[in-house]
Amino acid sequence: MDYDYFYEEESEQFAFYRIPKVLFTDERFRRISTSAKVLYGLLLDRVSLSAKNRWVDEQGRVYIYYTLESIQADLLCANEKATKLLKELERYRLIERTVQGLCKPNRIYVKNFIRSRKTGLRNHENRESGVTNSVSLESRKSNGNNTDITKTEYSDTDLISSGDENRMEERKAYREYFMDALAIELMKERYPYDTDAIDEILELILDTVCTSRKTIGIAGEQRPAEVVKSRFMKLDSSHLEFVLKGLFENTTLVRNMKQYLLAALYNAPLTINNYYKSLVHHDMAEGNI
The missing domain is CATH 1.10.10.10 (Winged helix-like DNA-binding domain superfamily/Winged helix DNA-binding domain)
Structure with missing residues (x-):
């Protein structure tokens, strides 16, 4: 056949x-x-x-x-x-x-090869770990962008305490995984003016998959943390590129950058195909293809 x-x-x-x-x-x-x-x-x-x-x-x-x-x-x-x-x-x-x-x-x-058993993240006694501030997502403009992102607000996230060595090891393991899955070094070469944004998005992803909260706020709705983590584990370099383009093509005011990016990352695996399909149809209509 x-x-x-x-x-x-x-x-x-x-x-x-x-x-x-x-x-x-x-x-x-x-x-x-x-x-x-x-x-x-x-x-x-x-x-x-x-x-x-x-x-x-x-x-x-x-x-x-x-x-x-x-x-x-x-x-x-x-x-x-x-x-x-x-x-x-x-x-x-x-x-x-x-x-x-x-x-x-x-x-x-x-077995979950990302998380070592010694981290003890599933133990209830470790649920009450200390709280540290997540990396702030500074709004920035790369050359040629007309993005107007101001008045961003960031809140503390229930992540890993600086004294918790085991959870730091888990974060390190996830960092290695996403550095590869998102092709971070390649993306920085492709978008040299957006390296800070790429680093900040990576940190937000790590904050999310390493959180000990039971729910995570996405687009104003509290979703089970495990569901959000599962969606984030499906992210690859095409999704990162998709989120970057959406971020810097956006011309409306973003008051909470963290929530904007969380929603964009969460929805990326579901919306990326329709987005690029619409671009193809637009280019065909304009005679660009």
Whole structure:
């Protein structure tokens, strides 16, 4: 069969399994086999479903069920290969299996490689950590911009205290992840006049994913923090570029820059395709294409 090409908006028509890019770029995981990385993506896909089904243990940890038979069927492999891949993921501590007995399937805990267990972020006794001021987002203008951003207001965020070494380590891990996912160095080369804005947006993203609050205000509405964090973990360099363009093309008064950027980042994965589609249609109408 001779398959057709993709045309414009069709590129986003499929459902996808998501394999974290860091598994291919981080030296810690470079030696993991491609098949094991694919399996991790399949396991990760089941985590969200398990969370919806409230498959959570007494410590609040999400677990999944994925039998050897199901893995064999999904990967079209034999029992020996499926077992080997699971052991490989265990060896790199990306999963943990617990035996339940009584002919029940094993529980599989898919590990969050961004957060080290020693951070203790999930422990209730650490919920009351100190509060520090987040990095202020200074309004600025790059050359050629007509953006009028004044009277910005910033509030303290419930983030990591300077004395909490464990949470600082977690922030460092997230920084490494987003430096790669957002291609920060490349973006600074592409937008040399906007390096300060890029740094400030990165800090805001880190403030958000490292917060210990249960809810985060987005566009005047309090949303569950885990939902916001999940959306932010999907951000890549195209979303960062999209937010930058929106920021500096905006000519209206922004009174709360932090809230403006939070909303823009949160909505970027949902709105970016329609935005660029409208640009293409505009250029076609103007005869620019």
